Amino acid sequence: NAGVTQTPKFRILKIGQSMTLQCTQDMNHNYMYWYRQDPGMGLKLIYYSVGAGITDKGEVPNGYNVSRSTTEDFPLRLELAAPSQTSVYFCASSYLGQGTYEQYFGPGTRLTVT
Amino acid sequence: AQRVTQPEKLLSVFKGAPVELKCNYSYSGSPELFWYVQYSRQRLQLLLRHISRESIKGFTADLNKGETSFHLKKPFAQEEDSAMYYCALGSGNTGKLIFGQGTTLQVKP
Numbered sequence: 001n002a003g004v005t006q007t008p009k010f011r012i013l014k015i016g017q018s019m020t021l022q023c024t025q026d027m028n029h030n031y032m033y034w035y036r037q038d039p040g041m042g043l044k045l046i047y048y049s050v051g052a053g054i055t056d057k058g059e060v061p062n063g064y065n066v067s068r069s070t071t072e073d074f075p076l077r078l079e080l081a082a083p084s085q086t087s088v089y090f091c092a093s094s095y096l097g098q099g100t101y102e103q104y105f106g107p108g109t110r111l112t113v114t
Numbered sequence: 115a116q117r118v119t120q121p122e123k124l125l126s127v128f129k130g131a132p133v134e135l136k137c138n139y140s141y142s143g144s145p146e147l148f149w150y151v152q153y154s155r156q157r158l159q160l161l162l163r164h165i166s167r168e169s170i171k172g173f174t175a176d177l178n179k180g181e182t183s184f185h186l187k188k189p190f191a192q193e194e195d196s197a198m199y200y201c202a203l204g205s206g207n208t209g210k211l212i213f214g215q216g217t218t219l220q221v222k223p
Binding site for chain 2: 035040
């Protein structure tokens with residue numbers, strides 16, 4: 001299993017541009033998450049999904065959109081990129097069984113908006 | 115409010131010294147707590163969870179409900195322990211985790 005994969009690894013965007021960060025998992029996990037990691041701030045949840053067709057906002061959803069058309073894929077869309085969205089983005093997945101919260105993370109996408 | 119606090123941004127110790135990374139939480143229910151680790155240029159991975167009461171790579175963590183703490187400890191630090199450590203709190207039935215700010219552990223030779 002490849003686990004959780006993310007593309008691209010790095011990206012530089014100009015202010016106002018848009019892009020989609022891709023996330024795919026091959027573990028048949030029902031739950032998926034997007035986080036951003038900023039220095040000294042830890043990980044903040046952007047959006048999450050508990051299954052195909054179901055998404056919900058996390059702590060910092062503004063400026064982002066997601067969709068979950070399949071179990072495997074959970075893309076994150078940035079519209080009108082702003083410098084404040086410069087961050088490292090992590091996708092994660094989990095299978096909630098017996099109360100476990102273990103999440104499996106992707107390698108991250110480092111995004112710079114200038 | 116549900117919150118996880120890691121008071122130290124950086125903890126620097128010498129090889130062989132004991133290590134304690136602090137984590138305090140705020141949660142009204144019965145908490146599920148975790149430690150995740152991120153080694154340089156690697157993805158985050160689960161280190162240990164409180165319900166397992168296990169020792170991983172020599173690390174242990176005990177949940178203290180009275181002090182609302184879940185500190186991570188290791189008696190003798192190794193250079194390969196250098197990494198970013200995150201304490202996390204399980205929240206609700208959606209599998210969401212609330213992460214602390216993270217502590218960078220630097221083990222000097």
